[in-house]
Amino acid sequence: MGAQVSLEGVSKFYDNEKALQDIHLTFTEDVTTAVVGPSGSGKSTLLQLINGLIRPSRGEISVFGSLIDYDRLPQLRLRIGYAVQGTGLFPHLTVWENITLLARLVRWDPARIKGRGQELMRLVGLSSSLEGRYPHELSGGQQQRVGLCRAMMLNPRIFLLDEPFGALDPMTRSEIHQEFLHLQKSEARTIILVTHDLREALKLAQEVVILNRGNLVQRGTCAEIVQSPAGEFVETFLNSQLED
Amino acid sequence: MKQLAIVVAASFLLLFLPPGSVSAPRQTIVVGSKHFNEGYILSEIMAQLLEDRGFQVDRKFGLGGTLICFDALRNGGIDLYPEYSGTLEQAVLKLPRRASYRELRRRLKEQFGLDLLDSFGFSNSYAVAVSRTLAEKIGLKTISDLARFPNLRFAFSLEFLNRQDGWPGLARTYGLSVRPLGIEHGLAYQAIRENKLDLTDVYSTDGDIRKFDLVLLKDDRRYFPDYLAAPLVRADVDEGAKQSLGELAGTISATEMQELNGMAVLEGKSFAEIAREVLSKKGLLHGGRSFRERSRWATLLSRTGTHLKLTLIALLAAMALAIPFGVLIYRLRVISRPVIYGAGLLQTIPSIALLAFMIPLLGIGSVPAIVALFLYALLPILRNTAAALFSIDPVLKKVAVGMGLTAWQRLRHVELPLGVPTILAGIKTAAVINIGTATLAAFIGAGGLGEPIVTGLALNDTSLILEGAIPAALLAVLTEFAFEVLERLVIPKHLRQKPAE
Numbered sequence: 076m077g078a079q080v081s082l083e084g085v086s087k088f089y090d091n092e093k094a095l096q097d098i099h100l101t102f103t104e105d106v107t108t109a110v111v112g113p114s115g116s117g118k119s120t121l122l123q124l125i126n127g128l129i130r131p132s133r134g135e136i137s138v139f140g141s142l143i144d145y146d147r148l149p150q151l152r153l154r155i156g157y158a159v160q161g162t163g164l165f166p167h168l169t170v171w172e173n174i175t176l177l178a179r180l181v182r183w184d185p186a187r188i189k190g191r192g193q194e195l196m197r198l199v200g201l202s203s204s205l206e207g208r209y210p211h212e213l214s215g216g217q218q219q220r221v222g223l224c225r226a227m228m229l230n231p232r233i234f235l236l237d238e239p240f241g242a243l244d245p246m247t248r249s250e251i252h253q254e255f256l257h258l259q260k261s262e263a264r265t266i267i268l269v270t271h272d273l274r275e276a277l278k279l280a281q282e283v284v285i286l287n288r289g290n291l292v293q294r295g296t297c298a299e300i301v302q303s304p305a306g307e308f309v310e311t312f313l314n315s316q317l318e319d
Numbered sequence: 320m321k322q323l324a325i326v327v328a329a330s331f332l333l334l335f336l337p338p339g340s341v342s343a344p345r346q347t348i349v350v351g352s353k354h355f356n357e358g359y360i361l362s363e364i365m366a367q368l369l370e371d372r373g374f375q376v377d378r379k380f381g382l383g384g385t386l387i388c389f390d391a392l393r394n395g396g397i398d399l400y401p402e403y404s405g406t407l408e409q410a411v412l413k414l415p416r417r418a419s420y421r422e423l424r425r426r427l428k429e430q431f432g433l434d435l436l437d438s439f440g441f442s443n444s445y446a447v448a449v450s451r452t453l454a455e456k457i458g459l460k461t462i463s464d465l466a467r468f469p470n471l472r473f474a475f476s477l478e479f480l481n482r483q484d485g486w487p488g489l490a491r492t493y494g495l496s497v498r499p500l501g502i503e504h505g506l507a508y509q510a511i512r513e514n515k516l517d518l519t520d521v522y523s524t525d526g527d528i529r530k531f532d533l534v535l536l537k538d539d540r541r542y543f544p545d546y547l548a549a550p551l552v553r554a555d556v557d558e559g560a561k562q563s564l565g566e567l568a569g570t571i572s573a574t575e576m577q578e579l580n581g582m583a584v585l586e587g588k589s590f591a592e593i594a595r596e597v598l599s600k601k602g603l604l605h606g607g608r609s610f611r612e613r614s615r616w617a618t619l620l621s622r623t624g625t626h627l628k629l630t631l632i633a634l635l636a637a638m639a640l641a642i643p644f645g646v647l648i649y650r651l652r653v654i655s656r657p658v659i660y661g662a663g664l665l666q667t668i669p670s671i672a673l674l675a676f677m678i679p680l681l682g683i684g685s686v687p688a689i690v691a692l693f694l695y696a697l698l699p700i701l702r703n704t705a706a707a708l709f710s711i712d713p714v715l716k717k718v719a720v721g722m723g724l725t726a727w728q729r730l731r732h733v734e735l736p737l738g739v740p741t742i743l744a745g746i747k748t749a750a751v752i753n754i755g756t757a758t759l760a761a762f763i764g765a766g767g768l769g770e771p772i773v774t775g776l777a778l779n780d781t782s783l784i785l786e787g788a789i790p791a792a793l794l795a796v797l798t799e800f801a802f803e804v805l806e807r808l809v810i811p812k813h814l815r816q817k818p819a820e
């Protein structure tokens with residue numbers, strides 16, 4: 076298993092405020108890694124460094140084995156799925172138009188677009204009767220599923236998720252978690268999932284990265300994190316999140 | 320800076336227009352007129368005479384005041400219009416002393432290359448008027464006689480009262496020591512009729528002189544300069560046309576002109592009718608071409624067509640410039656303030672002033688009108704385009720970037736489509752403003768629905784004003800409606816702006 080994303084000594088400052096401090100990290104191919112931490116820990120910044128929405132103040136980032144070429148970002152981003160909290164569906168496009176937008180822009184042939192779109196909708200459990208609806212006519216869970224389909228359309232090898240399930244009610248969230256796992260089983264890819272919810276991380280990811288105030292605190296499999304938390308911060312964080 | 324903007328805008332516009340629309344082709348004679356009753360009548364008489372002699376005539380009537388007409392004549396926007404010798408002497412040539420008609424003719428030829436033809440035969444100068452009854456009762460005939468009646472009640476229009484060549488000079492010349500009141504000109508006639516006033520200033524060919532049965536006192540010391548009315552013609556106009564106009568020399572007396580003015584003001588006859596009557600009475604119509612007045616509906620239709628053409632060309636050109644500029648502002652925030660302020664500045668220029676600015680640059684007719692309308696349409700479209708783009712949900716912008724859309728793809732597939740409701744609202748505002756403003760374009764000879772409005776204002780004829788104002792208002796409402804239909808067609812329901820917003 077190779078590394079598809081790696082950060083070498085990456086720091087990010089905003090007006091002397093440090094958001095990330097000297098991060099060394101690799102994300103393993105076809106594995107789901109959750110990046111967790113309290114708000115302000117830098118987890119969202121980390122994610123946006125990978126698709127070039129943010130440039131590092133220091134350090135280097137490689138994706139698909141080569142350094143990010145900041146002059147050719149759109150080409151890179153087409154190979155990286157991206158989904159955010161609140162879905163970010165385009166309100167002027169129908170469900171089908173949202174899902175297939177990228178494929179149409181890169182000029183896939185219509186039969187391929189149709190096949191891929193329908194396959195994705197089936198995988199996440201969206202009825203084809205929703206194709207012509209506009210986003211505002213859908214429930215929160217349905218919107219979230221459309222967002223996943225849109226990000227998966229070009230079958231990207233890397234998938235970045237920024238708190239995508241944050242705004243959902245517990246029932247819907249649990250359903251989507253199931254579909255997410257189902258999707259990952261049928262089309263395995265490198266997933267980096269940013270969340271503040273440790274339970275979600277443990278449920279969906281194989282590996283966990285814990286950040287606090289811009290520093291990498293611990294990195295390990297789910298079992299390692301739970302069984303041997305590194306230091307006081309992780310312990311407190313675990314306890315606050317996992318106690319009932 | 321403003322001039323530069325106008326020139327840039329103008330040259331931009333010229334690209335869209337067929338050549339030849341700036342100056343009329345050689346064989347067509349463009350007849351202009353000032354924006355007042357007598358000007359319309361004299362111009363229509365000349366126009367019909369020329370048509371009768373087989374010339375193609377283009378009428379550009381109601382062109383504001385002396386300077387607009389004179390500029391238009393100099394730069395070839397019109398070929399001729401009726402002017403007054405006193406006005407030429409004082410307002411145009413700015414001579415310090417009285418000049419003979421021959422001297423005026425020579426100077427106009429030398430300085431401007433214009434031919435001042437022989438006068439129609441009357442002078443429309445300032446005069447002092449009293450009611451006929453009073454004049455006959457006390458034997459008042461000349462202005463000198465006034466010195467004998469110090470108890471008469473004098474009231475003059477404010478302009479006359481304050482002009483050096485008005486009351487102050489008159490009082491000095493005739494040794495009058497009364498202290499006149501100032502009065503609104505229109506009210507003076509009424510006041511004389513009701514015997515509240517004895518004496519006021521008038522124009523000697525005013526139609527109201529007959530209506531209120533006034534007599535003019537003889538200017539026995541020749542204080543008032545002559546305002547002899549005559550055709551003022553560009554030198555390059557066909558000699559045959561000049562000869563035809565020469566036939567009008569000395570044919571209209573001051574009393575007759577009073578009558579003609581009265582026909583328009585008091586009887587509400589059209590200028591075309593009046594001109595035809597005069598010409599046929601004088602046996603000047605040879606029937607080279609029979610005169611026919613177009614039907615009301617045909618006129619209305621052609622005016623509406625012109626109006627729409629002016630508005631539409633200006634609107635399309637404004638869209639072609641303002642929408643890309645709106646996008647540019649969105650991308651380059653540094654320039655956003657200067658550009659928006661610049662467009663805002665254009666908006667603050669009063670429309671009539673903007674139209675007047677156009678004349679030295681572009682002459683008269685539809686080109687300067689379109690340029691002015693174009694400049695007015697810029698701001699609403701520009702501002703709404705920029706506002707539409709700036710107000711897009713930042714999450715959507717971030718997602719569009721993060722998904723891998725290029726700048727152009729984001730604009731084309733996300734930002735502009737989301738901005739359409741606001742941009743369309745801006746275009747709608749511009750269109751409605753333009754339909755209103757285009758009515759003023761008639762002042763610089765662009766025609767359209769403003770034509771009857773401008774004429775109606777000159778005649779104080781409400782029904783004529785309404786003949787332009789009602790269709791213009793309907794057109795504005797229709798435009799509003801058309802845009803609503805367009806919105807329904809192109810914007811999904813949930814993205815439409817509520818009417819109240």
